[in-house]
Amino acid sequence: MLTELNLTIDTLRAIRSSVLIAERDADTWRGNGDPSFEAWVGRKTRLGKRGGAAQVRQAAELDTVPDVLGAVTDGRIPLEHATIIAKVAASGTPAQREAATSADGQETLLGLAAGQDAATFALTADRWAANVDPEGLERDHQAQYRARYVHLSHTPTGTHLKGFLDTITGKKIALALEAATPRPAADDDRDFGQRNADALDSIAGRILASVDTKPGAHVPPQVSVILTEETWIAAQADRDRRRAAMATFGFAPDDTETDAEGEGEGDQVTGSGTRAATEIGTGGDAQCGGGPRISAPIGYAPATLEDGTPVPTSELGVVMCDCELTRIVINADGVPLDLGRTERLFTGPQRRAVIARDRECAWPDCHAHARWCHIHHLRWWERDGGVTAVENGALLCNFHHHEVHRLDLTITRHTIPPAACPGSPGSRRSRASGTSSPTPGGGPSGGLRPGPARRSVRLNPRTSSTSLRPTRAAATPAAVSRRATLALPDARLAVTPSPVTRRPSPAPPVPSTEHRAPSTEHPAQGVRHCSVVRGPEQPHDLESGPVGGVANAVHPPGSFRHPMKPSELGPPHMTVLITGGAGYIGAHVVKLVQDTGRAVVVVDDFSTGSQDRIPGTPWRRLDLTEPSSVEELADTLRSFEVTSVVHFAAKKRVDESMVRPAWYFQQNVTGLANVLAAMELAGVRELVFSSSAAVYGTPTTTDVTEIAPTSPVNPYGETKLVGEWMVRDAARAWGLRAVSLRYFNVAGAGLPELGDPLVMNLVTMLLQQKSLGQQPKVFGGDYPTPDGTCVRDFVHVLDLAQAHVASLDYVARPERAFDTFNVGTGIGSSVLEVVTELANLTGWDARPEILAPRAGDPASVVASVDRITGVMGWRAEAALPEILASAWKAWQFDHPVVS
């Protein structure tokens, strides 16, 4: 019954797919005020735009495999299996797509689908696809591999982590995170993401602690915490003051062996048969609820990392607990003068003894393996003057070690009678709650009593015959006396949270004065690295100003929003020739390519571009439409040993192309033909071609994929489509490896001085209208879009430039031939939305004037960017507000208000 029901549902869905495609092709949905077919479907079905788009996408994919769709309606296979085949047909390599859509291919896949569940069949289909195009799998993996990156953005509010990994590495990392994440303890209310973060922290700690991790360095990598003597004393005084306040408000620091609710129950003892339990009393947050109020702390400069990042006191506690201290005396200019050293490390034998005893994190129910644990000083080394001895050490995983220091806990070991242990008569298992309680009325732990704002947890026993009992600690004079050893004039303490072996660390290299700026406010902050990047020797016949151009002469490296990913750093000997490199998009690409370490040479006729945009970059003035340009360009390619070309030089005004179509073909098609001829002559085989979304004309869907029909509606788009064909044909004929990037609506600026100099698209035209005191002019208000104005996909010019860098990597791979990719954000904005956003941003009292529609304007063009994201790992980062803000800045830079 259930099977039949499922079959019927699948059959109906398959029929719905066919109906959707028929509706789409019949075009009957138009004229109802819906901006797109998807929107129409979403409205009709009440699934909304997203739901409608998903149905249409699935239908379009299934439409490519009609036999498979038929097999669903015949009840041969479930729809799920059909969608797996359709995915291969839609997103595989060209060879895989061709095979999957062929009658034979569909029949083979149908045969494979029989008798397999969906998950197994998905893997089978993957293997089949790999078999059809064995290199496809490897190519995809290599593409993923080249595209992978991890960015850490350090902001004042925390560090953001962003990245992309190839599937294999992703799985490896997932396994490693899992390995470093123990089964959550009873009191562990961290969610999955938080546990992953802790696992990553733990892995980093382990790497930094390993003596084997010495990538070319003389000492293991270290995280240094830098603090002054005053900070050291003030931080401790602050904590002591808090603790004293706690005592004043009714419960002594050692009272933490206290019950809050329920009854504690020791858990089952493992190992030797002796039983142990551990209790923690956190005492709650002194600042919260009914807890005691404490006086405001006295301000003091925080400890910092080497780059000046402030370190919270609880983190300081963690590193002080299990660390190596190196005293570095630094003079007023931040130059290290003297190294002293005091170690507070557990020795190897001590560690082994602690590990043998505790085996895993000593926190209740936390089973983090010893290899992920720190050794915590039960009596803190810096706070309580605790000794570095086995009996004072306890294994704690990274997370719980931080908790102990964050909550200012003291943990004590104590033996508990077997009767109180789990499994014993009268014992009960602990509740999985951070607010469960320890043993009542002086159970095994003895002397437990309820206290205000007190949380306590009954902990799991360990194999040891002792238990750990965390409590709040008392201020101890020992902590004060310990400071004496650190109180050195002009001293900074560099604290390394690393169980590095006992061997003297060499002094850190004293910064050479010629490379480092003198210290300013912070010894580490004052250090600035300066590096000079020399360009290749340049031939003298170029109009490049001083020969031997120096990359990045004006724009400091990293001043762009997107720093290059390490994976994108190309070998310095690679030279990229960029035609039209002095133009708006070209100059951004010049800068980013240079940032990757590649050399760049620009060819431009400077009809719209300017040399100011490419400081220090060698250039050659060349009109690429002239027949003589072929030889001249080939010469340049040879003399610079160019390895790849990015071709921008072209005309790009839609309206102009409508008026001067032949000239557009001359400019764009002849220019490209000459570039290709020169490349063939010089044997340069890598090309990134600047195409346009204009090749789609008026798309039938808003979500335009690369396989959408190309049907340009203006000569400009036609020249780009012809260009794509020419590039594809060159790939077939003489082994050119090329990518055509179909730009959607590009706007914004990476630097204020790199704004779009031409007023020829919506954003710059609006800014000009604003500057002239005019009202925004909107071409057409009656399009079948939500607000009647055209919808476009606006992409930041820097994101677009990044896509070129990714494409250069892509075409560098020998297995590539020719491919096309959309470059957009996947999000549409209407002209009116742009006007409103810009008006808000600039304080413009804008009252749009709706004019007649402009010739050749399609209603709605929005990219599908799945392909470029999947293959190259590229994805646009900036949204409309950021794009417009950068465009506005650039506009102000170019049009300063003279008062």
Ligand SMILES: O=c1ccn([C@@H]2O[C@H](COP(=O)(O)OP(=O)(O)O[C@H]3O[C@H](CO)[C@H](O)[C@H](O)[C@H]3O)[C@@H](O)[C@H]2O)c(=O)[nH]1
């Ligand atoms: O003052 C203006 C200027 C433009 N528009 C409208 O804004 C939309 C965007 O126009 P643009 O000229 O900025 O961009 P296009 O979409 O016409 O063309 C752009 O996108 C294309 C791809 O779709 C090509 O890449 C092309 O080079 C690029 O200019 C159009 O509906 C246009 O009519 C206005 O309403 N008022």
